[in-house]
Amino acid sequence: MKKNLIVLSCLSLASFMVLSTMKGLKSNSLELEKVEYPSKTLAVTQVSFEDYSHSNSYDIDCSGRYGTEVTAPFTGYVTYAVDNYGFVMFSSKDEVQFADGSVDYATITIMHTADIDHAKQLCSQHTK
DSSP states (O other): OOOOOOEEEOOOOOOOTTTBBBOOETTTOOEEOOOOOSSSSSEEEEEETSHHHHHHHHOOEEEOOTTTBOOBBSSEEEEEEETGGEEEEESSSSSSTTTTTEEOOOOOEEEEEETHHHHHHHHHHHOO
């Protein structure tokens, strides 16, 4: 069984609610959760190869509207959280289904987290 690292960089200016709201949708055919975008709104704030911090990268920054709730795209755990840029990694508990129909484990990254202390606390609870 392979484990792919699927990375979505999401700029979350709102409170980091992905930690406490674990929704996930079940697929009727496979009984797997489907990966969803973690916000009801989407704004691309920086694209690949722009002059600023993405000058030599494929990174894309996206954000929800300020104050918009951010939810977990699948059931999972905070697996890494550090103060540097408010960086958090969130990994699926089980395999999930992606938009293209593939099935695998998923990990997303979220940066500029407003409540990094809560994220670090959840990370330490998972790693005990």
